[in-house]
Amino acid sequence: xxxTFAASKYAPAPAAAKxxxxxxxxxxxxxxxxxxxxxxxxVGLSLFPAVWAFFISRTKWNGIAQPTDIGWANYERLAxxxxxxxxxxxxxxLTVLFVPGSIVLGLLxxxxxxxxxxxxxxxxxxxxxxxxxxxAATGILAGYVFNPQxxxxxxxxxxxxxxxxxxxxxxxxxxxxxCIVALWGEVGFTSVVYLAALQDVPKxxxxxxxxxxxxxxxxxxxxxxxxxxxxxxxxTVWQTITALQLFDLIYTTTRGGPMNSTQTVVYYVxxxxxxxxxxxxxxxxxxxxxxxxxxxTALVIWRSRxxxxxxx
Amino acid sequence: xxxxxxxxxxxxxxxxxxxxxxxxxGACGGGGSKADNGKDAAEGYDPAAQVTLTWWTGQPSExxxxxxxxAAEYMKAHPNVTIKTSSGAATTDDLLTKLSAGFTSNxxxxxxxxxxxxxxxxxxxxxxxxxxxxVADPSFGWQEIPAAARExxxxxxxxxxxxxxxxxxxxxxxxxxxxDAHVAYPTDQWSWDDFxxxxxKLTNPSQNLYGTAYxxxxxxxxxxxxxxxxxxxxxxxxxxNKPAFNSEAGVGALELLRAMAVDDKSMYLDQTDxxxxxLFNDGRIGMMMSGPWALLEIKEAGLDYGVAQLPxxxxxxxxxxxxDLWVLFDHNDANRAGASRDFIKWLTSKETDAKWNLAIxxxxxxxxxxxxxxxxxxxxxxxxxxxxxENLANAKQARPTVAGYEEMSRNVGDGxxxxxxxxxxxxxxLDEAAKKSAGAIE
Numbered sequence: 001x002x003x004t005f006a007a008s009k010y011a012p013a014p015a016a017a018k019x020x021x022x023x024x025x026x027x028x029x030x031x032x033x034x035x036x037x038x039x040x041x042x043v044g045l046s047l048f049p050a051v052w053a054f055f056i057s058r059t060k061w062n063g064i065a066q067p068t069d070i071g072w073a074n075y076e077r078l079a080x081x082x083x084x085x086x087x088x089x090x091x092x093x094l095t096v097l098f099v100p101g102s103i104v105l106g107l108l109x110x111x112x113x114x115x116x117x118x119x120x121x122x123x124x125x126x127x128x129x130x131x132x133x134x135x136a137a138t139g140i141l142a143g144y145v146f147n148p149q150x151x152x153x154x155x156x157x158x159x160x161x162x163x164x165x166x167x168x169x170x171x172x173x174x175x176x177x178x179c180i181v182a183l184w185g186e187v188g189f190t191s192v193v194y195l196a197a198l199q200d201v202p203k204x205x206x207x208x209x210x211x212x213x214x215x216x217x218x219x220x221x222x223x224x225x226x227x228x229x230x231x232x233x234x235x236t237v238w239q240t241i242t243a244l245q246l247f248d249l250i251y252t253t254t255r256g257g258p259m260n261s262t263q264t265v266v267y268y269v270x271x272x273x274x275x276x277x278x279x280x281x282x283x284x285x286x287x288x289x290x291x292x293x294x295x296x297t298a299l300v301i302w303r304s305r306x307x308x309x310x311x312x
Numbered sequence: 313x314x315x316x317x318x319x320x321x322x323x324x325x326x327x328x329x330x331x332x333x334x335x336x337x338g339a340c341g342g343g344g345s346k347a348d349n350g351k352d353a354a355e356g357y358d359p360a361a362q363v364t365l366t367w368w369t370g371q372p373s374e375x376x377x378x379x380x381x382x383a384a385e386y387m388k389a390h391p392n393v394t395i396k397t398s399s400g401a402a403t404t405d406d407l408l409t410k411l412s413a414g415f416t417s418n419x420x421x422x423x424x425x426x427x428x429x430x431x432x433x434x435x436x437x438x439x440x441x442x443x444x445x446x447v448a449d450p451s452f453g454w455q456e457i458p459a460a461a462r463e464x465x466x467x468x469x470x471x472x473x474x475x476x477x478x479x480x481x482x483x484x485x486x487x488x489x490x491x492d493a494h495v496a497y498p499t500d501q502w503s504w505d506d507f508x509x510x511x512x513k514l515t516n517p518s519q520n521l522y523g524t525a526y527x528x529x530x531x532x533x534x535x536x537x538x539x540x541x542x543x544x545x546x547x548x549x550x551x552x553n554k555p556a557f558n559s560e561a562g563v564g565a566l567e568l569l570r571a572m573a574v575d576d577k578s579m580y581l582d583q584t585d586x587x588x589x590x591l592f593n594d595g596r597i598g599m600m601m602s603g604p605w606a607l608l609e610i611k612e613a614g615l616d617y618g619v620a621q622l623p624x625x626x627x628x629x630x631x632x633x634x635x636d637l638w639v640l641f642d643h644n645d646a647n648r649a650g651a652s653r654d655f656i657k658w659l660t661s662k663e664t665d666a667k668w669n670l671a672i673x674x675x676x677x678x679x680x681x682x683x684x685x686x687x688x689x690x691x692x693x694x695x696x697x698x699x700x701x702e703n704l705a706n707a708k709q710a711r712p713t714v715a716g717y718e719e720m721s722r723n724v725g726d727g728x729x730x731x732x733x734x735x736x737x738x739x740x741x742l743d744e745a746a747k748k749s750a751g752a753i754e
């Protein structure tokens with residue numbers, strides 16, 4: 001990116017006086033001097049491991065003994081792995097709960113925070129703070145709040161006369177609780193993005209609609225929401241990626257338990273690669289996750305480009 | 313956010329791919345040479361040569377400090393040897409990852425701490441020394457170390473290290489809870505039925521009291537508590553290269569645990585590995601199957617406790633031991649190999665081990681340490697220590713030292729945790745675990 005940019009910027013200048021080869025070379029080198037460090041970092045820390053992981057995914061390797069090449073066997077195993085199917089299902093449930101949840105909540109909060117009331121800056125900060133806190137800290141705190149014996153959540157239920165729940169220790173509830181905690185942490189992000197977008201909605205449109213006799217609800221539905229569509233698209237893709245990659249929260253709350261009910265695909269990869277040391281198979285699962293994420297994103301962008309939105 | 317590649321980035325990624333491939337091939341070429349050529353790693357060792365050894369102790373701060381003191385003591389007596397001591401990784405669990413990275417980059421230590429369950433994998437690295445001849449020398453006193461620990465250090469006839477720590481599981485009980493419920497204390501003659509009956513009597517849901525506890529995290533902590541019960545019934549973990557824990561013995565053992573957890577509800581099921589010991593120390597759990605490592609915190613909690621050997625099946629009270637090892641690595645340097653052997657021999661000798669394991673609250677490595685003043689001090693400080701020491705004799709079998717044990721353990725742990733939470737029957741859970749593990753053990 002930097003390279004193209006630099007080249008196009010300097011391109012018109014040489015048209016006047018034809019440069020000598022040494023000047024051309026110097027320019028190329030200057031360009032690379034700027035782009036080089038970043039390129040090296042990207043190649044060394046992202047692309048090289050990614051390519052290496054592909055080679056690992058075609059081996060049986062525990063990280064210690066010599067790897068044995070087994071071709072596509074790891075990928076063939078993917079199809080018949082019940083644990084992977086369960087993990088994929090958990091990831092899907094999490095995504096389906098988390099993405100619409102964070103968008104609807106984010107939008108509602110943004111509309112609330114867009115009012116002209118006293119101390120609005122303070123409220124805005126409050127909503128954003130959980131997003132800034134590390135997911136690890138959030139997870140540890142959630143562990144205290146949702147502890148079945150001594151936690152605050154059960155205390156509240158007891159006072160309300162409701163039966164105590166097992167929360168993170170129940171295979172049925174754990175995933176939902178993880179999702180709620182994730183929402184608490186991430187909703188600050190979508191609300192800030194929506195807040196910025198709301199302030200970009202042209203005033204004239206709203207005024208025109210009001211003059212035409214539209215009520216508040218109608219303005220929101222017919223003017224504001226359509227104006228927010230590119231942001232919604234961006235938030236959907238972004239939050240989907242966040243949900244698919246959710247790891248730290250699960251690690252600090254349930255470690256995939258109880259009975260693997262919160263084991264998502266990412267956590268399964270971690271478990272395969274670093275707990276039971278099946279690096280080859282783990283890499284194959286990671287590659288499938290990568291392919292699915294890429295496909296989903298490409299699909300969303302392709303659709304949005306076709307309908308003429310400019311979110312990306 | 314540019315996710316669809318433009319022309320420029322496609323070219324970059326191609327270049328990166330080629331570079332990556334070249335680097336990968338280079339790495340493979342470098343790691344390909346194996347030290348396993350039949351020659352002893354320390355052949356031609358010159359005890360007077362200047363050597364620098366790297367020692368990863370895998371200890372938390374207190375143990376690490378003690379280790380550094382001992383290394384300094386050794387260096388004083390052997391001025392030609394420099395030992396670089398460090399804990400190696402943030403936690404003992406992380407050591408294996410560090411070692412694995414070290415093997416790839418050729419910067420692994422001379423001596424590292426390692427869990428016994430890693431032995432099979434480390435042995436297949438081709439970077440370990442074979443100490444079989446070295447420990448066979450009578451001056452080493454190999455036979456004084458418990459058999460299960462010696463077996464763990466041995467892979468395919470090769471001895472890859474020296475036991476660093478020995479322990480075992482026994483039954484620790486809270487005397488006050490037994491008194492309150494008017495139940496007689498556990499004895500060394502208890503059967504599992506006695507255990508179940510007592511647990512049921514101790515349980516009191518209204519006061520949040522449980523007879524006993526079991527981890528259902530699905531980790532090795534879940535799995536290895538089942539092994540002694542399997543062995544007592546004449547079962548085996550592996551039969552050759554095939555999982556054999558789903559035999560009648562295994563199913564019977566798991567059925568007893570299931571009945572306690574599901575039917576009697578006398579078992580606190582811990583979703584982590586960390587809660588049940590704390591709840592025991594807190595006086596909420598009557599009995600727990602645990603090891604000598606638990607004694608320090610029990611003592612700090614000021615609990616009045618007793619220790620009995622595990623309940624038995626038909627009079628068989630054998631237990632399981634989880635020995636850890638000092639693994640010795642080969643750097644194609646006879647002097648380093650020889651010096652690391654000499655150091656470990658000194659460290660695990662009767663005299664030094666008393667200053668090491670007993671000082672940091674572990675059981676003594678060698679039976680001969682029983683007469684030392686350090687052992688007397690240890691037993692005085694930890695009243696249960698004597699029983700755990702005697703219980704070493706009940707550790708008759710070892711967990712198999714095979715590559716793939718960790719994966720199998722995970723499958724068995726998942727199965728046990730499902731059964732104890734009422735989501736599966738013992739037979740089907742163990743059969744499934746055996747089926748899943750068949751590919752891992754080869």
